[in-house]
Amino acid sequence: MNSQTWMSLSEKYVAHTYNRYSLVLVKGKGTRVWDVEGKEYLDFVSGLAVCNLGHCHPRVVKAIQAQAETLIHVSNFFYITPQIELASLLCKHSFADKVFFCNSGAEANEGAIKLARKYAREKMQGDRYEIITMERSFHGRTLATLTATGQEKFHKGYAPLVPGFKYVPFDDVDAVRKAIDGKTCAILIEPIQGEGGVNCPSEGYLKSLREICDESGILLIFDEVQVGMGRTGKLFAYEHYDMEPDILTLAKSLAGGVPIGAFLTREKVVEAFKPGDHASTFGGNPLATAAGVAAVSAILEEGMLENCEKVGEHFLARLEEMKKKFPFVQTVRGKGLILGMELKMDGGNIVKEMMQRGFLINCTMGNVLRFLPPLIVTKQEVDQLIEALEDVLQRVQ
Numbered sequence: 001m002n003s004q005t006w007m008s009l010s011e012k013y014v015a016h017t018y019n020r021y022s023l024v025l026v027k028g029k030g031t032r033v034w035d036v037e038g039k040e041y042l043d044f045v046s047g048l049a050v051c052n053l054g055h056c057h058p059r060v061v062k063a064i065q066a067q068a069e070t071l072i073h074v075s076n077f078f079y080i081t082p083q084i085e086l087a088s089l090l091c092k093h094s095f096a097d098k099v100f101f102c103n104s105g106a107e108a109n110e111g112a113i114k115l116a117r118k119y120a121r122e123k124m125q126g127d128r129y130e131i132i133t134m135e136r137s138f139h140g141r142t143l144a145t146l147t148a149t150g151q152e153k154f155h156k157g158y159a160p161l162v163p164g165f166k167y168v169p170f171d172d173v174d175a176v177r178k179a180i181d182g183k184t185c186a187i188l189i190e191p192i193q194g195e196g197g198v199n200c201p202s203e204g205y206l207k208s209l210r211e212i213c214d215e216s217g218i219l220l221i222f223d224e225v226q227v228g229m230g231r232t233g234k235l236f237a238y239e240h241y242d243m244e245p246d247i248l249t250l251a252k253s254l255a256g257g258v259p260i261g262a263f264l265t266r267e268k269v270v271e272a273f274k275p276g277d278h279a280s281t282f283g284g285n286p287l288a289t290a291a292g293v294a295a296v297s298a299i300l301e302e303g304m305l306e307n308c309e310k311v312g313e314h315f316l317a318r319l320e321e322m323k324k325k326f327p328f329v330q331t332v333r334g335k336g337l338i339l340g341m342e343l344k345m346d347g348g349n350i351v352k353e354m355m356q357r358g359f360l361i362n363c364t365m366g367n368v369l370r371f372l373p374p375l376i377v378t379k380q381e382v383d384q385l386i387e388a389l390e391d392v393l394q395r396v397q
């Protein structure tokens with residue numbers, strides 16, 4: 001079947017909740033994907049920061065094959081060996097003592113929100129349940145996580161929202177201080193905002209949040225669903241900022257493309273959850289966690305963090321050169337291989353033009369071109385993209 005036939009069938013049978021590009025992708029390898037007609041694309045979207053290892057990484061493929069032949073699923077009533085391995089790997093390489101597994105970023109944040117409330121009820125004075133989140137944040141599409149998301153466009157039509165969230169501007173320490181009161185139990189923040197336009201914190205901001213949380217005895221939750229797993233050049237983004245959160249959420253790339261979510265935390269926090277307080281049927285299932293062990297090991301052992309840092313610096317420098325050439329480029333920003341180029345106009349057509357030239361990129365907030373290539377991308381591939389992008393931008397001037 002050709003693209004047209006697949007797209008017609010999709011329109012007929014699949015709920016129309018996505019505005020899709022006219023592209024049917026059927027194959028991926030490393031930094032490349034192919035459509036049903038065989039056209040090749042360099043992928044700077046990576047399934048929205050899911051395929052950090054590149055498509056179909058051999059270690060992940062092998063782990064999935066081996067686990068699928070052995071044990072695909074058992075209930076969390078029983079001990080699950082790859083789940084134990086993945087949890088110990090994550091704890092070994094982070095601040096955390098314990099991991100809870102689930103299936104998506106929203107579910108990881110939902111769990112973190114529940115844990116913060118439960119912890120507050122058990123360990124804090126008074127009735128504390130409110131969570132401070134940031135304007136322009138994105139935390140997921142379940143009712144609690146979309147309420148946590150500080151962007152009104154995601155709230156429309158879903159009232160009444162979940163009570164207990166308060167929004168403050170990102171990167172504003174005083175606003176956080178002012179927002180904390182006797183009801184606050186936690187701050188939830190993406191260390192770098194992804195969907196909100198690749199917004200990076202100023203020097204010292206995240207460390208100040210840590211201090212504020214310590215002073216007020218509230219929890220600091222980092223949503224690293226998009227920026228975790230090596231995306232910024234370190235396994236976890238918090239490692240750049242000389243501080244540690246109390247809870248950290250992950251999903252997307254944690255299992256190299258297999259659906260998974262998790263939150264990592266300390267013993268003293270997670271002990272607020274007793275058996276039966278929180279659960280997920282598929283959470284930490286053998287197939288997903290076996291893929292996770294392979295994915296995390298590959299990120300750590302195959303030089304991906306080093307490549308991300310090195311190629312990310314080159315990429316940012318090339319984007320900065322472009323900013324000087326095109327007056328409608330407002331800013332370029334990011335860390336490692338999550339990079340954004342803010343335009344003074346809509347970026348939708350640029351994404352389509354790039355696609356025609358064989359490059360997948362994304363646009364968020366309407367005017368921020370976002371680049372999320374696999375962490376194995378080369379300088380040469382970045383240069384190819386820059387050349388194509390310059391050509392496209394020249395035409396739109």
Ligand SMILES: Cc1ncc(COP(=O)(O)O)c(C=O)c1O
Pocket residue numbers: 048103104105106107109138139140141190194195223224225226227251252
């Ligand atoms: C920072 C962040 N948190 C949470 C989510 C939600 O993750 P999921 O779509 O897996 O529920 C996303 C998705 O883009 C995200 O970028």
